[in-house]
Ligand SMILES: Cc1cc2nc3c(=O)[nH]c(=O)nc-3n(C[C@H](O)[C@H](O)[C@H](O)COP(=O)(O)OP(=O)(O)OC[C@H]3O[C@@H](n4cnc5c(N)ncnc54)[C@H](O)[C@@H]3O)c2cc1C
């Protein structure tokens with residue numbers, strides 16, 4: 379594994395996460411360019427059969443332990459540090475998701491190597507490692523170099539969801555698997571008691587063809603009826619970004635993004651949403667994305683197909699009226 | 712119960728961000744600094760726990776423009792002790808920030824023991840790590856992030872923490888105390904505090920200062936920004952321009968053309 383490109387394969391509740399395949403896709407590119415091996419590392423308990431899903435890698439290191447059955451970041455980090463004790467990789471790619479958040483930081487500090495978050499691209503030339511990162515809620519892109527130039531050393535890279543398409547890293551086959559025993563502390567400072575399933579919402583947002591999403595830019599709960607009217611005109615449903623849900627303006631079942639739902643409607647209208655990576659993660663694959671934002675530099679415009687720079691409170695009624703007028707003019711459309 | 716809250720100021724990204732002339736960072740002259748959003752939730756969660764279980768909330772914030780406002784606001788909201796960590800050069804990384812917090816927590820009288828150390832789950836500039844796991848590792852405490860609720864058990868020795876997973880699923884964890892938790896959202900939105908109360912807190916002027924010791928130079932851990940540029944998102948989307956009504960009609964035509972209206 380020395381010098382190889384490694385990917386932490388996230389498995390959660392019996393499935394490999396989508397962002398893992400993105401990480402494998404990027405890892406494959408980097409490994410091929412550098413002529414080195416791509417190794418996936420799967421931690422868990424009784425889930426060896428999932429190694430088949432990691433066919434984009436040249437080989438898989440499988441770490442089986444009862445304490446790895448559920449994802450506790452410190453426990454997983456303990457295991458990874460042991461995996462790398464004998465053979466240090468060139469790069470460990472960790473998906474930045476709600477499953478693994480924190481693991482990259484912990485592995486980095488325990489191995490004494492640099493950590494770079496929010497990576498969407500990596501290039502390695504000789505001893506230099508350069509990452510391209512998304513910062514400040516998507517407003518800034520940075521080129522980042524890791525480590526002092528004293529020979530190649532490992533780096534832990536947090537993968538920005540959306541860096542690659544998951545399909546590019548998806549390959550099912552029998553991959554060579556190495557079992558790696560680890561010793562983990564059973565004192566259990568942290569223990570999962572149970573999962574709390576999301577309450578079923580009144581509508582299944584993942585089945586809607588049109589979604590009208592509101593963000594903090596809608597400013598006040600009192601403006602939500604305007605949003606409902608647009609959704610009604612489009613025959614769709616209302617959803618929102620995290621701050622809108624945290625404020626209690628919409629129920630949790632309407633949250634789109636990293637912690638909420640991932641949706642792929644035919645039409646996604648983003649109103650007063652900045653387009654932070656955590657939101658974009660949940661809606662980037664919508665068929666047509668329209669964004670309205672008063673800030674011409676809002677990152678949402680980099681995923682939108684059509685953009686309007688303007689006040690959402692002005693645009694909302696005007697758009698609803700335009701749609702209603704068109705429907706009235708062409709009643710059979 | 713004693714709860715420590717760690718706060719960091721970050722640029723307000725609702726404003727336009729300008730790049731510094733060396734092309735490697737943000738132009739500080741144009742920045743408006745605000746409290747990192749999830750740190751604000753960490754503070755709120757601490758105050759809610761204090762209301763429920765009694766005890767004391769101590770807030771530590773790293774020096775930055777507007778940090779006094781954030782600390783006085785915290786005091787006005789109910790924090791018992793507010794400490795400003797001073798003496799570092801501007802432009803520190805998250806790994807250094809965690810180092811400053813850890814040193815001050817270890818050195819300053821009365822900060823330990825703490826039952827809980829709360830901070831935000833992630834800030835928009837956390838390029839080289841996250842504060843919560845770094846501080847947890849320093850003190851060999853349990854760590855969990857993306858927390859949206861905390862209940863301390865009657866014994867005071869364990870807490871139940873709610874952590875967010877993907878797709879709206881949450882996990883209820885038992886965590887041994889003391890622990891470091893990265894808060895995503897408090898159980899209630901951060902409370903509003905009237906300006907008059909913040910002014911009153913300013914008058915009583917009780918921000919303490921704690922000088923940071925020099926950190927051991929971890930040059931090998933360095934993460935250097937070579938170039939920064941503004942994402943130019945408007946170059947990606949087709950921007951519809953003109954008076955509102957006209958723009959809306961154009962958009963409506965586009966939607967109709969695709970059978971979406
Ligand atoms: C671990 C983790 C998980 C997360 N999970 C999620 C998630 O599942 N979903 C999610 O959405 N976020 C999530 N977030 C939060 C995310 O980082 C952002 O903070 C959030 O998406 C911002 O929401 P927003 O765009 O509504 O608000 P802001 O970022 O505050 O943006 C508001 C926008 O409205 C615009 N605006 C203001 N006034 C007007 C007006 N009058 N007219 C038009 N535009 C206006 C502003 O220009 C701005 O762009 C998560 C964060 C973390 C760290």
Ligand SMILES: Nc1ncnc2c1ncn2[C@@H]1O[C@H](COP(=O)(O)O)[C@@H](O)[C@H]1O
Nearest residue numbers: 574577859860861862871872873883898
């Ligand atoms: N803030 C919290 N702290 C700890 N546990 C919680 C909290 N909120 C909810 N729970 C647990 O989650 C369960 C369901 O919560 P809910 O669906 O949010 O009403 C409750 O029965 C609690 O056990």
